Structures are given as structure tokens and as C-alpha cells.
Amino acid sequence: MNPTLSRENVIKYILLAAASFSVFIIFLIFIYLFQKSIPAFQELGWSILSREYSPASDRYGLGGAIAGSLLVTAGALTISYPLGIGGGIFLSEIAPVWVRRMLKPIIEVLAGIPSVIYGFLGAVLLVPFAYNAFDMLQGQSYFAGGIILGVMTLPIIISISDDSLKAVPRDVKDASLALGATRWTTTKKITFPAASSGIFAAATLGVGKAIGETMAVLMIISATTNAPMPWFDFFQAGPTLTALIAGHMGESAPGVARSALFAAGVFLFLIVGTLAIITDIMQQRVIKKFRGR
Amino acid sequence: MAETFTGHGDSLMWEKNRNKIGKAAIAIIALTMLTTAFAGCLEGDDTTTVKIQGSSTVFPIADRCAEIFNQEHDDIQVQVGAPPVGSGGGIDMLGQGQVHIGDASRAIKQSERDEYPDVDFTDNPVAADGVAVVVSMEVYEAGVEGLTSEEVKQIYDRTVTNWQAFGGPDMDIAVYEREEGSGTRDTFMEAIYGDDDLTTNATAAYTSNAEVQSAVGEADNGIGYVGLGYVDDTSTPAVKLDDVEPTEDTIKDGSYPINRQLHMYTDGEPSGAVKTFIDFVKSDRGQEIVADEGFIPLY
Numbered sequence: 001m002n003p004t005l006s007r008e009n010v011i012k013y014i015l016l017a018a019a020s021f022s023v024f025i026i027f028l029i030f031i032y033l034f035q036k037s038i039p040a041f042q043e044l045g046w047s048i049l050s051r052e053y054s055p056a057s058d059r060y061g062l063g064g065a066i067a068g069s070l071l072v073t074a075g076a077l078t079i080s081y082p083l084g085i086g087g088g089i090f091l092s093e094i095a096p097v098w099v100r101r102m103l104k105p106i107i108e109v110l111a112g113i114p115s116v117i118y119g120f121l122g123a124v125l126l127v128p129f130a131y132n133a134f135d136m137l138q139g140q141s142y143f144a145g146g147i148i149l150g151v152m153t154l155p156i157i158i159s160i161s162d163d164s165l166k167a168v169p170r171d172v173k174d175a176s177l178a179l180g181a182t183r184w185t186t187t188k189k190i191t192f193p194a195a196s197s198g199i200f201a202a203a204t205l206g207v208g209k210a211i212g213e214t215m216a217v218l219m220i221i222s223a224t225t226n227a228p229m230p231w232f233d234f235f236q237a238g239p240t241l242t243a244l245i246a247g248h249m250g251e252s253a254p255g256v257a258r259s260a261l262f263a264a265g266v267f268l269f270l271i272v273g274t275l276a277i278i279t280d281i282m283q284q285r286v287i288k289k290f291r292g293r
Numbered sequence: 294m295a296e297t298f299t300g301h302g303d304s305l306m307w308e309k310n311r312n313k314i315g316k317a318a319i320a321i322i323a324l325t326m327l328t329t330a331f332a333g334c335l336e337g338d339d340t341t342t343v344k345i346q347g348s349s350t351v352f353p354i355a356d357r358c359a360e361i362f363n364q365e366h367d368d369i370q371v372q373v374g375a376p377p378v379g380s381g382g383g384i385d386m387l388g389q390g391q392v393h394i395g396d397a398s399r400a401i402k403q404s405e406r407d408e409y410p411d412v413d414f415t416d417n418p419v420a421a422d423g424v425a426v427v428v429s430m431e432v433y434e435a436g437v438e439g440l441t442s443e444e445v446k447q448i449y450d451r452t453v454t455n456w457q458a459f460g461g462p463d464m465d466i467a468v469y470e471r472e473e474g475s476g477t478r479d480t481f482m483e484a485i486y487g488d489d490d491l492t493t494n495a496t497a498a499y500t501s502n503a504e505v506q507s508a509v510g511e512a513d514n515g516i517g518y519v520g521l522g523y524v525d526d527t528s529t530p531a532v533k534l535d536d537v538e539p540t541e542d543t544i545k546d547g548s549y550p551i552n553r554q555l556h557m558y559t560d561g562e563p564s565g566a567v568k569t570f571i572d573f574v575k576s577d578r579g580q581e582i583v584a585d586e587g588f589i590p591l592y
Binding site: 052054055056057127128131137138139140218221222223224225226236237247248250251252253 | 376378379380381382383385408465467469470472473474489490491492493494495496497498499500504508511512514515
């Protein structure tokens, strides 16, 4: 009877291996990306942040694409965060049971719809609509892209927020109500902070999905490499990191050109990583306040 | 929460079943290794594969020809890569030996020949084509039926931004182009700008003729350029360029300024299965497919 080989330990180590494996893979991906992008950083230096990207003239400025990805993600999150978290709160705290029972499966199906369908619908429906409704030069724009990405990430944020809020133990909420707090105060000060880790995880997922979306962005904003003037013009089309990589990987010459695309990947990684860290810090703050320490 | 088991009793069960579990684990690992070992045998067929990649313009011709060719030839499999990576990509892949045929909708550049000095890029033209400048239907109907090369350049540089300047409606011009690496783009830029390495100030760029045509068709203020086969008179009519309308005849006799051949490049003179396929594309059946797809047969 060797206690160290008990079934508990074996399972524990298997699961530890599984978790470490996934982290290890991501680590390896990042190392590879970073390694492949070094030639570009070395040869281009700071000019990698310029706004001109044109392989034919040996210019590999990613600044336009970085700004574009940030713009389109900001647009998406403006829609999906308030509506998503609000929707999650509604579904778990306010909606009557029959409403929740009806909506929840629908939302989960929506969360599973492939992004290319959103891209297709966006290109065929939203782009002409935006063009006409807002008197734009053309429907293809960060604006249209942001809307579709927002709609795309909405179901996931609603679903995960709802799950996190529902997981808060009933007795905690009951205790708050018993002390005389209103339902909204309970939700705001007790349930939401208790579920905050899940909700912030949903937020990070949403960001990752929005900024990494390639197909929908290619179909709605197009594969242009001309950065808009001025750089923050939300209603023009322009490059995004993902569209850039997808549009140019095929015929990029090995060397600086391909290395620059890997650099674009590194930037993507950095942006998501930074936002994930910020989200984590915010979540720590909420937990601290909640615990009262 | 109370403990639902003691570690002691658990080890007993584990001890008893350890043999079974151990045997099962070894069996699974062995099976996996065996299957992997035999995976290499899958390639032992007697078919020759011909790989093609490159221009998105040539793609419909290559794809359709390959489809019919594969049906008639049991011993040769022609694989056309999708999605197409563009003329530049196709030539690159041929240079690196990743494909047998590199499709291009423009002639190979000297710089590309220099990049792969060991590869003998041999041209096998299979069709003729023109790049038509198309506008949205509303623009055409308002009176813009022809433009000069200079005017097209002004539009693509966005030094002129309103259709009114050319007799059209009072609307800003939405300018559509192709991505860098596209043979269609190179042909257009060569003709209008004189150099295919320059950039324009176009407002959106797509990676295929079909997407450009679709975008211009859906807009009511758009201009773009597509291969002749993609001109749709009901949604994206072609405008005359320097007073010449893009038709099969004007392209063939060279009076239309933006004309080109569609190439299938090979490493050295084609031989074996590659030659069989290219001969098929040049044959009557193949050229019929060329015409079907909207291009101009050469043979």
C-alpha cells in the first residue's frame, strides 16, 4: 500500500500534465513567433511602427495595422461588454425562469456560429446598410467591422457571465437580502464581485476573439494596406494585423517580408497579453474590495 | 464536506486493478505506435501528382481543367491549390520546388529569375486576357462611359475624389484595388502607373477578381479593375480606356492598353505528367474551358 501512488495522486499528475502541456504549447508558439520575427525587428528597427506597409517598395510598417486592430476591437468591445455583461446579469438575476430557459440555449447556439458566417452576413447586409444609412464613402470600414465583431463576441460574454453569476451560492445572496439589501444592491455589491473572476475571464475571451478575428474582418473591411487619414478615422477602411497576415502570407518573400508578418503576430500576442494582464489586475482589485482587506 | 473515502481503501482497489490498467495502457500505446508506423505506407500508390498554385485569375482555368483531366486520367492527379496565393506566390513556390506549375497572370520579373538562379522558368502561355476598368452601374448610367489612363491614375491616387469631375454623379469615389502580389494588380499598375511596385491610395483592397467585382457592383460610387471574364454588364460595366472598349478583339490586336497573357510556368520544358496536363490545357477542350471562363483562347 504505497500512499504516494494512490489513485488520487495519479489523477492529479495526469491533470497537471495536461494543464502544463497546454501552457507549454502556448509558450512554444510564442517563442517560435518571436524568434521568426527577430530579423524584421533587427532590420527595420523603429520603422516597423510606421504606417506604410508595401512589400513591393520594401516598406513593412505595421503601425497602420496595429491602430486598425485596436480601433476595430475597441468598437467591438463597446458593443459586447455593456450588452454582454448586462445581458448576463439580466439572464441570471432578473429574468423569469421561463425566459431564461428559452434564451439560454439560443444564445449558446449563437456563440457557436462560425465567424465566416458573420463575415458573410456583414459583407452582404451590414456594409451596404452602413454605406446608405451613414452617408459613408463606402460601407467597408472599421465601423462595420467593429459592429460585426461586437455581435460575434456578444453571445459568449453573455453566456459565460451568466454561468459565473449563477454559480454564486444561493445562501450568499439570501443572506444579503435578509439583511435588507435590495435585489439590485445585492447584485451589484455581492453577486457580481463574487462572480467577477468568471466575468473578467469572459471579458478576456471577448477581447481575444475580437482582435484575432480574421475571416470576418477580411470580408467586411477588405485586405487593404492603406492606412486611413487621420489614423483614428473609424469610418474608413484600413489594415488590421489579422487581415494583413492572412492577405500577405501566401506570397511573402522569405526574409524580411515574412519576418514582418511574424512580427505582426507578435504584436497581436502582445496586445492580447497586455489586455489580459489589465483585466486580471482589475479583477484582483474587485476581489480585494469584496473581501474587505 | 465529509471525506467520502479513505486513502487506504482506495490504494487497495488500485492495487487489485493495477495489472488490468497497466495492460490496457500498454495495449493502447502499442496500437498508437503501430498505426503511426504504417502511416507512411499511404503514399505508395501508382499515381503521379501534379501540384499547381498561383494566380487567382488563372485559378478557374486550372481548377476546371484539372477536374476534367483527373476524371479522364487514372494515373495522374492534378491538384490545384486553393485558395490561390497570387501570381507572385505561385512563382515563388515554383522557385522553391513546392509545386510543378506556377500560375501567373503577368510575366515573370527578372528579379524573380535572379532569386532562383537554379530554376529554369519556362513560360507556357495558355490564354489571353485583358484587365477591364469597371464602375458601378449607377456611375455608368450617369454618363461615365470612358476614362483616360491619366484620369484613372488620378482616381487611384485620389487627387480627384468626386465622380462629378468626370461627368458622373456628385458622389465621392470608392476606389477598389487588388492586393500586392496579384498579377492582375501588377498588370494594371504597369499600364496605368508604368511601374508595378508603386502604391495607390485606394480605399479598399481585395484578394480576388470576384471580390472586387462584387464590391464595385454593390456600391453605387465604385471603381475597380478585374479580368475581362469578370465584367458584368448589368452591375459592373467596363468603361472605355483611352477610347478603346475592352473586347476580345481589341485585346488580341493590342489596341486595348491593358492586356496580358495568362501563364503556366514550369521548371524547364514540361515533361511527363506535367506536359500531359499542359497539352490538355492547350488542346481544343482546354481552350474551350478557357473561353467558358471568360478568357481569350490562344490556340
